Amino acid sequence: MKGESLTQFIIREQRKSPKATGEFTLLVNDVASACKAIAHEVNRGSLAGNLGLAGSENIQGEVQKKLDVITNDIFIRSLEWTGHLAGMASEENDEIIQIPSGYPRGKYLICFDPLDGSSNIDVNISVGTIFSILRAPEAGGNLTAEDFLQPGTQQVCAGFCVYGPTTMMVLTTGNGVNGFTLDRDVGEFILTHPNMRIPEDTAEFAINMSNQRFWEEPVQRYVAECVKGKDGGREKNFNMRWIASMVAEVYRILTRGGIFMYPLDTKDPGKGGKLRLMYEANPMSFIIEQAGGASSTGRERIMSLTPQNIHQRVPVILGSRKEVERVVSYHLESI
Structure with a gap:
């Protein structure tokens, strides 16, 4: 494996903060694992019967694709049991998602769109996952929707995965933007686009x-x-x-x-x-x-x-x- 993995990168960043507990590093790894599983389902497409409509609507009144439902379930199942989250909010769920009582609760919240651009999935155009991580007002406490209603300036981390010719994760923790490409041979996201900057001139x-x-x-x-x-x-x-x-x-x-x-x-x-x-x-x-x-x-x-x-x-x-x-x-x- 050539290059720095996402795990190595996050640990290196964590070491810059003396008060870091490692919980955030583990949460980002959980998100990466969910995105790998989603990439697999997206790439299987018709081979797994994943294309077409699910026969339901989300809270937005939008008709759900099968992959909307599949990817939402993957994201929730991948994160609810880990002990790093106090709760979740998804485009596909009417209300906030509470952590089941049998699992420990952490100090972070996550908001996510499990499959952005799903209208394109049946025509084989790139789609992706978007997520935002916030701090929970009270670790381990009972959550309400109001606990999520924090301005974007309060985000701890934001990122997205794009499932295209390659699967890429783009991530920021407030210290620049870095891009990681999924190496399927080893199952790791590898840092390939460090310190991404938007060109000032555009046409x-x-x-x-x-x-x-x-x-x-x-x-x-x-x-x-x-x-x-x-x-x-x-x-x-x-x-x-x-x-x-x-x-x-x-x-x-x-x-x-x-x-x-x-x-x-x-x-x-x-x-x-x-x-x-x-x-x-x-x-x-x-x-x-x-x-x-x-x-x-x-x-x-x-x-x-x-x-x-x-x-x-x-x-x-x-x-x-x-x-x-x-x-x-x-x-x-x-x-």
Whole structure:
């Protein structure tokens, strides 16, 4: 095995903190084990009968795929018994997930989307897992949903796995961003992308153009400028990308720059946005900011928001700092 494993990396980071107990290191290893199991099920696809609809809906009113249910079960089963968590919150569960009474409780909380981009699974496009780790207000105590409602600035760790041509885990603990590739021969995530930084200059934007008629004026203005490129006053021409899988979009931004937008629109104004704050927007914002980028609703920093409920939706504009700041400035001008 060449390179440093995820376990070695986390232990090395742990040694920098004299007060570290090792519990966090073990929790990250538990998450990595869950992601390995999920990668296996995703890769088996039709061979295991994993594709297609599950015949149910989640709390969001979204039709669940079979793999939504399978991956959610894997994540819960992998983490509930370890003694490192006080509770969990998942996109696929209406309420918070309590640790069963027969298992010890730890001092951390985890929020997760077990299979981001699952609408793409049947057409063999990259999907992934997103997670956010918080401290429990009281270790070992009885939890309520309110215990999870911490702003993104309180995150201890955030990460995602992308299941594509290779399986990769991208992780931050507030000290930069590092990428690990799954070496299937040894079953370990290996550090392959140390200290990931978002390029400052970009010529790519990602947005669902089918919603254009519902966007607010600042987003209309920004996208129109990108489409026109040099003919519209920008210093370069832009390309548009849209994968409909946030993990793949963010990974692309981390490696070659760009901006990703799921802005506020009038299509369904009651929702307040498309993406979920606790287990999509916050962890991705933490990663993006730690890699030198920026993340905003268009009006305020995402990680400064105080969540109102575990399934709250928010607008998301994130990526290369200069482009995000331009979109935010257009919003401020429109006030």
